[in-house]
Amino acid sequence: MKSIATSDPKMKVESGVRLIDSHAHIELEPLSNKVPEVIARALATGVIGIITVGIDYDDARAALNIARDNPIVFASIGIHPHNAKGVGDDDLGLMEQLADNPKVVAYGEIGLDFFRNHSPHDVQRGVFDDQIELAKKKNKPMVIHLRDAYAEGLGVLEKKGPYPAGGVIHCFSGDESDAQRALDLGFYISIPGTVTYKKNNQLRSIVSHIPEDRILLETDCPFLSPEPLRGKDNEPSFIIHTARKVAEVRGVELSDLALLTTNNAIRLFNLPL
Template sequence: MKIFDSHTHLNSPEFINDVPRYLKQAADLDVDKMTIVGSNTELNRDALKLAHTYPQLYAAVGWHPEDAKFYDANAEKELEEQLDEDRVVALGEIGLDYHWDSSPQDLQRRVFKRQIEIAKSHGLPIVVHNRDAFEDTYNIIKSVGIQDTGGVMHSFNGDPEWLKKFLDLGMMISYSGVASFKNAHEVHDSVRATPLDRMMVETDAPYLTPEPHRGEQNEPGFTRYTVEAIAKERETTPEEIAAATWSNAHHFFGIKES
């Protein structure tokens, strides 16, 4: 069994000084490839460093909505340069976060829309963060359009109605450890309703640790437990979920399977 963690943060302070250990622990749990996701200048740079250092790692670079207030012409210039590097497979994570409201909502919307346009100009898919902003996230993706490049709803936590809306826009759906939470009933419903060829899996480590390790710091290897939870929910095998999401992630990110 081979598993692709489509969204993790080995570039975060929790991991950056001990990456080889976490990669070994991931491999021991059959997690063989990962996309390291940035969110601001420093974390984008570190994602790229990791992707250039380790052949099983790839990078996504972008500006998280919490950091939208720091997005300026210089940030955009550097982002556009980074998008041309050969280990960059997506623009992200970008989107809207109305829970923390670290940046004004109107600014978040402008920066989100602008980054979708940049992704399209570079022919790259987008990795979308949405927290408490389903309606606006949906409307912006619909208005700008991602049909030519694609996108993924990272750590999807919506109900089947929202699932259908985003699927109809052409989005992929990625599930994190939330899919393993006992009381995440709407997510369980969506897991069962998601076409297998539109699904990916992730950790979002160090956050959203799946059962049976909930309460501990998450790490990329724990993607395995999300795969197992999804398999249980869909009454199939972990091997089937791992194989499908492995193939889907390669196709989405434009990576040759190996």
């Protein structure tokens, strides 16, 4: 077995494993303070691409700065539903300008979050609507964030389609019928580290049924570290644990799972990898 030497023997590359972290926040603290080390560990674990997701204008610029300096990093930009409060036309105009940067491979994360409720529902809904239009105008795939809002969010997406550039429901936490509605929209479903959590039988059941051309992997780092690293700050190299669990659930080899999820991410985001 070929492996690249790393300082941590547990983090060896497994032969043939090339992974893409389709949703990270390495522009957020604490990862933003150690980007070179985080990327080095990702490379040493077989990660060949990272999409870092800027969640407001300033964060989007930070994401783009990292993407500019690192060939394996790409940016997605959008105003997160948490930050919907106080967003005006000017903000959307600034986001639109940033979206023209060639390293911006997607628009989002946009959506609805009725779990944390950092912004009122009607405000979230208005900003979601406007940004769906913006993503369509820019012909970018959309990165969708839904939390405790699958019924309403999927309803909005169904009404405003079709989406020639496609999209992904990131950090999927819906049920079987939500997954089917996402697939019917032509969307991908992205699986985070929560699939490793003991109680998450619902997500494992969904993972076993997603068509092989529609599944992506993500860390959503620095949040949601997978087992056995739960509680630590998450980072792209930890995606190997999520990949192993998804391969196990689907009854396939890790290298095959890596190949298909990586090809899916390259296809959806048109990555030059």
